[in-house]
Amino acid sequence: MPMPMPMPMPMPGAVPGAVPPRPPVPPQVRGPREPRTPWWQRDGVISRILAVAGMAVTLIGVVMLLVLAAQAGFFGPVPRVVAGAVFSAGLVAAGTRVLGRTGGRVGGIAVVATGVAGAYLDVIAVTVSYHWLHPVLGLAVALGVAAGGVGLAMRWRSQPLAVLVVLGAAVLAPVLTTRPVLLAFLIVLQLACVPVQVARNWPSLHAARTVPAALATLVFVAGAVLDVPAGERVWLLTAAAAVALVGLAGTIVVVRRRPTDVAASLTTALATAPMLIAPGMYHEWLDAVIIASTTATVLLMVAAIAMVPKLQAYARIPGHTAMVTAVAGAIAALEAGVGATRPATLPVALFLLALAFLGVAGQQRSRGAAGIGSAFVVLGGCTLWNVAGPGILASRNRSEVSLGVATTLGAVLALAVLAVALWCARRLPGMASGSTVQWIAASIAGLYAVTVTAVSIGVATGAPNGFVLGHGAATILWMIAATVVLLFGLRKLAAAPVVAKLALGSGLLVAGAAVVKLFLFDLATLDGLLRVAAFIAVGVLLLLVGTRYARAFAEAGADSRSEGNTG
Template sequence: MAVPPPWPGHAPIAGAGIPVSPAYVPRFAAPPGGGWGGGASWSPYARGPMPGVVPPRPPVPPRARGPRAPRTPWWQRDGVISRILAVAGVAVTLIGVVMLLVLAAQAGFFGPVPRVAAGAVFSAVLVGAGARVFGRTGGRVGGIALAATGIAGAYLDVVAVTAIYHWLHPVLGFAVALGVAAGGVGVAMQWRSQPLAVLVVLGAALLSPVLTTGLVLLAFLIVLQLACMPVHMVRKWPYLHAARTVPAVLATFVFVAGAVLDSPAPGERVWLLTAAAAVALVGLAGTIVVVRRAPTDLTASLMTALATVPMLTAPGMYHQRLSAVIVASATAAVLLLVAAVPMVPKLREQARIPAHTAGVAAVAGSIAVLEACLGATRPHTLPIAWFLVALAFLGVAGQHRSRVAAGIGAIFAVLGGFALLNVAGPGILASQQHSEMILGVATVLGAVLALEVVAVALWCARRLPGTATSSGVQWIAASAAGLYAVTATTVSIGVATGARNGFLIGHSAATILWMTGATAALLFGLRRLASSPAVTRLALGSGLLVTAAALAKLFLFDLATLDGLVRVAAFLIVGVLLLLAGTRYARTFAEVGAGRDSGDAAAR
């Protein structure tokens, strides 16, 4: 007999007689309609994870991968072989044009007129064929190659007519060459093809030295450099910028370097200087044109740096110091003027010269300043010149927060320091005989400027962004440089006065000034003890180091070298300053301790 359900709405489980609610499903029950043998897959986690049990991660099905497409060999890729063959064809054809113009003349084949006419006709035919092929389907590469060969061949023809046969006056020949190059660049702009312009420039520039190796070669290369400059007003073509700059720079540098190593004629120096100036000016102008449209173009700034190399080498051609100084000074003035333009707000908006271009101009200008200083000074006055330049750059760096100017100023400061050590080294300052022979007014000025450079460098370092204002290494280096500059100043002043004991008085004054500076640093740090612990720590550390240095000098050098009242004065003044510093030091820390004790008592 079936067992009736104990409450309404419930039915017994078949075969068990146990009433179960229809809404209740056991955790391990099979899914509805599936059973254990078919239908939907069953899992004990079907209704969610068990408490405290991490369900297993479902298996990841393998990613369906289709058949990998075979890589096309480079020699089968579209355009690779055609470009290689086109460039090779341009090179070989232009070499043939040069052979027609030069080697045929040497072998006596044809006459000058047939050779030149054949070269011109052949170039015109190539340009026409290039224009015809370029307009057809797939004819871009071939059209560019044919047109580039024809235009470069025409340029070489003009070079031969001017430099070999002298049928054209050089000025007229340069004008015709400029027209040919400008026409080629115009075609490249119309076709929107940077490779066409690059092939024209490189083909003409690389083969022109075969036709002539005289100074006229520099003019033809500068013509190429100049003819391509208008392109950059409307096109961003960095490869063309490099192609038009590098040949002119290399050729001019080779000629100028040869003049530095040899003794050229006076007239040749003038032409070489003119060529170097033209290369630098055209390169600088082209860079400004480029960066006004594309401020992030680093290639343009690099080309400016390269274009200034012949001009920076040019002062070496002159054995007269005045001529070399004038050339270097003029170069420095132009480059530093370009570097200074972005620092003036009104000019910055109009010129739009980016920081990397201004930095390149500043570095190149500083090299020219270095050459001018070397040419205009003697060993005794060289520290004065370099310290003055360092002051100028560090002042600009601090005012405009420029790391480039700060770096240049630091380099000149280091060079000035080495120059000062050359004329007022430790051995000279320690010997009365050598000091009286070498030191003088120039050394005084150099040492005083060294002190000013140290002060301005510290001020500049505090204003530069991201520079630690309380660097211990920075202050230690500045203290050491300042102590040496003070010693050089006082000893040089003592010697320059001509007094009999000037050397001794100078060293005594140096020791006293050392101790005075140490005392000032200690007192300054003690005043900031409560308000600025970091400044106090730095000032007290510097003061104690300088105190130790002053005592070491007093006992190791002054005691053995000085005599009479000079030695007595040094010991007395240093002793009084030590007493003052020690008294103040003890009183300050006693006051701090008393204040701390009273505060603790009040808290209790």
């Protein structure tokens, strides 16, 4: 039989059953911090800086050989071109040998990139400066040189090599020519890198291949907005479309393989920028509208594909790409709407766009589409305010000049937009907390839209007293709307208290606004039987609502007391 373990003896003065205190933990002594190595002493930093500097200086020398030597009369065209080609080929061969040696990767990459970029610049000079090659053939040769350079980068798995090849050729190409043909050679660089982006996840190459072509095209197009010959506008428009299409197609191909590649989507935004300002080159409104509409159609179709399940299953376009194309397409649609309308009809175009985006947002529960639709709502409201603001609505003379069928249609669409916006807000997740603010804002905007509609219809009829008829009808419509909302809220008082609270608050706000308008504006503006009709209609509706309001709360109190007695 095992012997029981002896119980430990308590310490003198210790309380029986208490947990003995823990011995103090000695403080940890930290050793001396290792000194940080200065950046200039880190492995590879200085070598990379020297390599890039050497590449830049060498390429500048190549450009001097091709351009400055020709201006000074040194050598002949053939020796200059042959010397540039032989020198570039020698650099590629030397860089390949250096790359295979120990520690030669940095230098080898820089030397090879210098050679390929120099060869590309040599092709540009042969095509543009000496005209030895037809532009089409010159672009084909340039594509082959660029493809060879980025092909070596893929083989060596070197993103810096691909980036240096593209940037080296793109940065110095404007020294050889500043004509629009420069854009074609930059687009060739952008196109040659698309297969590399599909096979390699190189985000820096996204920017390197897109920024030069997009920025150069943007500068040319922006200059053409001021003044440019008609024939050159066609070439610039073609270049802008090519940059946008190469950027968009390359992005779609890339993100189908790597859905998380956000850099590809961002470069699409930059690539489409020239097309967004291209309509400004055309002074004829129809040409500008056709360009903007075509751009909007293509971009919005790409965004819409992501929302159709069957098409999305095949296209596999991620959300960030769809968002970028949707925003760019919305900007192009805005340009088309502004170009195709006059100030009086612009609210109609903006509200139609808002209805489209808000409808899609509600159907797909898309916050991005809701944000774009909300932006169009704000723009449409501002333009409607501009053509039918309070100052115009309060003045008979100004209303008869500014209001009409266009403002009527715009105000009716504004009411439709409010209804769709409220429906969309209910379907979007996380929007319930802002319901009170939404309903108050919708009530105020609805009152304004109803007033514009009524006064515009009255003015559009051409009747001598159309202005006062419109204002009288607006006041009555305000009170009718308040009555309907209040009665709805009273019906939901027991079943849905939250909905009832919103409806009652909005209804009381509208009813109060109707009474204020009746005494502050209609009493001084309306005359004769119209003033009498407005006061009687508003008074009867107030009596109806007041009676129903009191009865509803009395019934609710009686029900609560009966439930208390039963309990």
